[in-house]
Amino acid sequence: MPRSRIAGMGKYLPNNVFTNNDLAQFMDTNDEWIQERTGIKERRYAHRTEETTATMGIEAATIAIERAGITAQDIDFIVFATLSPDYYFPGCGVLVQRALKMKEIGALDIRNQCSGFVYALSVADQFIKTGMYKNILVIGSEKHSFGLDFSTRGRNISVIFGDGAGAVVLQATDDSNRGILSTHLHSDGESAEILAMYNPGTHANHWGNYASFNDAEMADMFMSHAMIDKAENFPNMDGPSVFKKAVVKFPEVIMEALDANGYKSTDIDMLIPHQANLRISQFVQQKLGLKDEQVHNNIQQYGNTTAASVPIALCEAWEQGKIKEGNLVCLAAFGSGFTWASALIKW
Ligand code: UT7
Numbered sequence: 001m002p003r004s005r006i007a008g009m010g011k012y013l014p015n016n017v018f019t020n021n022d023l024a025q026f027m028d029t030n031d032e033w034i035q036e037r038t039g040i041k042e043r044r045y046a047h048r049t050e051e052t053t054a055t056m057g058i059e060a061a062t063i064a065i066e067r068a069g070i071t072a073q074d075i076d077f078i079v080f081a082t083l084s085p086d087y088y089f090p091g092c093g094v095l096v097q098r099a100l101k102m103k104e105i106g107a108l109d110i111r112n113q114c115s116g117f118v119y120a121l122s123v124a125d126q127f128i129k130t131g132m133y134k135n136i137l138v139i140g141s142e143k144h145s146f147g148l149d150f151s152t153r154g155r156n157i158s159v160i161f162g163d164g165a166g167a168v169v170l171q172a173t174d175d176s177n178r179g180i181l182s183t184h185l186h187s188d189g190e191s192a193e194i195l196a197m198y199n200p201g202t203h204a205n206h207w208g209n210y211a212s213f214n215d216a217e218m219a220d221m222f223m224s225h226a227m228i229d230k231a232e233n234f235p236n237m238d239g240p241s242v243f244k245k246a247v248v249k250f251p252e253v254i255m256e257a258l259d260a261n262g263y264k265s266t267d268i269d270m271l272i273p274h275q276a277n278l279r280i281s282q283f284v285q286q287k288l289g290l291k292d293e294q295v296h297n298n299i300q301q302y303g304n305t306t307a308a309s310v311p312i313a314l315c316e317a318w319e320q321g322k323i324k325e326g327n328l329v330c331l332a333a334f335g336s337g338f339t340w341a342s343a344l345i346k347w
Pocket of ligand 1: 028029030033034037038114155156157159238239240241242243246275276277280304306334335336
């Protein structure tokens with residue numbers, strides 16, 4: 001059975017740097033609070049009109065394809081992870097296929113928020129293991145800045161998120177000593193609504209009985225003034241509850257990957273945790289007994305870029321020479337759903 005290995009990586013961060021002090025001009029917040037609670041100093045925001053989730057993904061993908069030593073024509077399949085797509089539908093995958101003038105290959109969008117990239121990687125890994133495809137483009141990209149509540153009402157969320165994209169080319173290899181060793185995917189929908197964007201959506205539980213609706217009420221079901229007044233078109237999060245679950249599930253899913261392959265936590269050469277909060281990463285590092293040089297964090301510069309955070313951090317760690325051939329690399333993520341996931345890779 002072939003294995004899959006990461007043959008090329010790319011990342012794209014918009015030029016526009018937005019500091020904590022810049023945010024304090026819009027809302028009641030301050031640099032000290034944000035740094036102390038999250039570790040974030042600044043984040044990037046995409047150009048309002050010229051950059052989208054797809055265009056940033058395409059920039060990252062172009063670099064990944066070039067570094068893999070192949071062309072866009074060699075890609076057999078696209079998996080695109082995002083929660084902030086260019087369109088409600090179709091997904092971003094087809095926009096990549098069009099922009100890079102690829103063959104009429106399959107394109108799949110994954111909606112798993114913070115764990116989206118690790119889920120996407122796992123999906124791609126299965127297609128390669130079965131021998132169906134040889135080169136799969138896996139992208140994580142987010143343009144959060146278009147849809148955050150920049151008033152004080154939304155400050156617990158809007159200070160955290162940033163824009164950016166990361167991409168990898170996953171390639172089949174017969175080398176049994178390297179590649180993705182295993183992936184581990186989990187969910188618990190019990191708390192689905194505590195980190196969610198409710199509208200636009202098809203849930204109607206707060207609308208009462210459809211049968212009694214007049215025409216105007218029916219027309220308002222997709223998007224209404226009432227939804228906007230209640231800020232239901234913005235993400236909603238019970239931060240402390242997410243934090244409590246994250247610090248349990250991160251170490252658990254990392255240990256699951258290590259146990260499955262006969263490793264212990266200190267065997268990890270590089271842990272790439274989803275960049276949700278520096279305090280979460282530090283807790284996980286401490287719990288697993290890892291040194292600073294065994295964990296790569298960049299939330300300080302980029303904030304939380306959701307599905308893009310793992311591929312951006314992975315690419316950055318590699319570009320900085322922190323990942324070398326033969327290293328044991330672990331990717332792990334936790335977020336909305338809740339969903340969480342890990343991947344263990346022999347580089
Ligand atoms: O990647 C997706 C998964 N997401 C996560 O993993 C996020 C996990 N949660 C967190 O990272 C943290 O819960 C936050 C960073 C979101 C919040 O930090 P916290 O230490 O849990 O703060 P809190 O929500 O308990 O709020 C403490 C106080 C509140 O004021 P009072 O009620 O104590 O007066 C908030 O209103 O801080 C206030 N606050 C702020 N103050 C200044 C909330 N946001 C801000 C802000 N600036 N931006």
